[in-house]
Amino acid sequence: MSYENSEVIPIGMRKVYRRLxxxxxxxxxxxxxxxxxxVAAATVAREHGVFRTSKVLHLEFNRLKxxxxxxxxxxxxxxSAHFVELMTAPPAGxxxxxxxxxxxxxxxxxxxxxxxxxxxxxxxxxxxxxx
Numbered sequence: 001m002s003y004e005n006s007e008v009i010p011i012g013m014r015k016v017y018r019r020l021x022x023x024x025x026x027x028x029x030x031x032x033x034x035x036x037x038x039v040a041a042a043t044v045a046r047e048h049g050v051f052r053t054s055k056v057l058h059l060e061f062n063r064l065k066x067x068x069x070x071x072x073x074x075x076x077x078x079x080s081a082h083f084v085e086l087m088t089a090p091p092a093g094x095x096x097x098x099x100x101x102x103x104x105x106x107x108x109x110x111x112x113x114x115x116x117x118x119x120x121x122x123x124x125x126x127x128x129x130x131x
Contacts, residue, residue, distance in 0.1 A: 013056055016041055020057055
C-alpha cells in the first residue's frame with residue numbers, strides 16, 4: 001500500500017491490511033489464510049465493496065465474495081424463539097372475590113384480589129375437575 005493511496009483507504013480496511021501483512025510475513029509455505037482474517041476482510045467488503053477491498057488487501061475476488069455472501073446468508077436466518085412474558089396493567093377497579101366451599105372433607109375459603117372473569121372461570125374448572 002503506497003503512502004498516497006493510504007489516505008483514501010478507510011481506517012477499518014487499513015487495520016485488516018496490516019493484519020494480513022503481518023500474517024503473510026509469518027506464514028510458512030502455502031498455508032491458507034485463516035478464517036478470522038477472511039471474516040474481517042468480508043466485514044470491510046460489505047461496507048466498501050468486494051472489488052475495492054480485494055484490490056487493496058490483495059485477496060482473490062471470488063473467494064472474498066463467497067465470504068461476504070455466506071455472512072449475509074447467516075444473518076438472514078431467523079433467531080431461535082425465546083420465552084417472553086407479557087405483563088398487563090392491573091384492571092382499574094381492583095375486584096375482590098371470596099369463595100367458600102363446603103364438602104365431605106371440610107370447609108375451604110378462598111379470598112382472591114385482582115381477579116378477572118377469566119381467572120374465575122379457570123379456578124372453577126380446576127375445582128370441578130377435582131371433584
